[in-house]
């Protein structure tokens with residue numbers, strides 16, 4: 001008697017759960033607003049791994065439509081070499097990043113470089129404004145610039161890209177500063 005009553009209650013609960021689940025699935029349109037997860041693989045980044053973990057934390061606190069999570073393998077694979085820092089995109093949220101020690105040796109901030117290069121994979125191009133407040137100004141800002149946080153305009157653009165209201169350029173390579181290319185040209189010289 002008790003047992004039968006219990007199973008009837010359990011059956012009612014199960015039906016309620018199924019109904020609730022069905023209701024959620026039917027209204028799936030609203031669920032598309034959830035953040036997309038982009039995995040980054042910093043397992044090859046050696047001493048720079050902490051900088052990429054910081055970069056992920058900064059992006060996660062700046063944008064709502066994409067979430068960076070460490071995993072091997074990842075959508076973003078991070079390498080270290082002695083060249084310039086650079087990024088190669090394949091599609092939005094996918095690509096490769098190099099922490100080039102040439103910029104680190106010149107004194108550029110490691111976390112700013114890491115956050116900037118991930119910004120490329122999140123769909124942002126270089127924007128050499130010379131302003132330290134812009135993350136994507138990269139090497140056009142002074143070497144002393146330690147800002148690793150995207151501006152509100154940069155964060156909005158990433159949110160719009162991951163919401164699908166903007167289209168990111170795919171298959172692009174960006175270099176922190178190319179060999180032989182001046183960081184900036186003095187006006188009037």
Ligand SMILES: [Zn+2]
Nearest residue numbers: 126138174175
């Ligand atoms: Zn760049």
